[in-house]
Amino acid sequence: MNCMKCEEKAIYEHNNLKLCKTHFLSYFEDKVAKTIKKFNLYEKGDKVCVAASGGKDSLAVLYMTSKYCKKHHIDFFALAIDEGIGGYRDHTLDDLRAFCETHGIQLEVASFHSSFGQTLDMIRDDAIKNHNKKPCTVCGVMRRTLLNRNAKRLGATKLATGHNLDDESQSFCMNLFKGNMRHNASLGPITGINQHANFVTRVKPLYYILEKETRLYTFLKGFKVEFTECPNIDLSFRSVIRDKLNELESQFPGTKNGIVNAFMDALPDLKEKYRGKNDYKVCERCSDPCSGKICNACKLEEQLCRA
């Protein structure tokens, strides 16, 4: 089967798209650049902080950010969070350090241990047994807090993440199935604009990119990405939704695109409906933005890290 744009052999086929290596790389990069421009994810005067883990999504978003920001003279750097998950994060951080060195990218690292006094491995069992908290919930809250806190501290105006079409369709479905449409109003390619002075605006340049496309891109570019799956992933609701959506995508190609396109169509109405209900206050303990008096990270820190 040949590429739909030239006579070369196709190496990517999805939903009527058939592309050779050269045209797949162009398709990927154009799609990301268009997303950045369409939603003004990066603008002149911005200082972009890329949340990086060393996994394929973060390497792709870091590389594309580097390419775009260098071309448009926008400051950027990478920020990694070391949660302390043995046999997982230590490997991806090694890959990330090597990648940043090769591409001349400034890398900052913050850790659960230095910030909360404990690693995720140290509090994992206590969280499950005594507090009925899944490790992914604990990790997600603390990780988001450290990303925002450190991005702010380092002067970032935008916080870029490697969230892709799979992630977004999963998040939408998770909120839908839990009857939590209010949280869906907080999704989208750019979030947190003017939400709070202490909240760094979050952007998702890979918003319309499938996870499989990112893996293919990193493979074709020769980025060192070894398969590493978080040992806690099977405990999450997300993994169940992820598998179901992959089954649907296999049977009905374009399902994930359809979900996100339908969501984007409804997003203005969702934002209007929940206007003011997702507003942030300030945590009484750490001054981070939060919805109540005490932020979730401070609550978890008290429950799990000070026992």
Add this chain to the structure above:
Amino acid sequence: MKHCEHVYGTKMEVFIEKSKQTLQHKPCTGAQLLKSLDINPQTVLLVRNDEVVLDHEELSEDDKVKILSVVSGG
């Protein structure tokens, strides 16, 4: 459809990244290989002799096949 089986002693070598397993498999198409291993094509890249191939392509004896996992992270 001709179903293929993973049989020891044949020449096509298949490495599965997720389970870090290497096995021998009868030659077949990529789609047949994934079906016989119960792997959803959406979740993997199929690589033959270090080149990405589409699922419908034939995989032959002496080929070194890798099934790279798309899903990673947490």
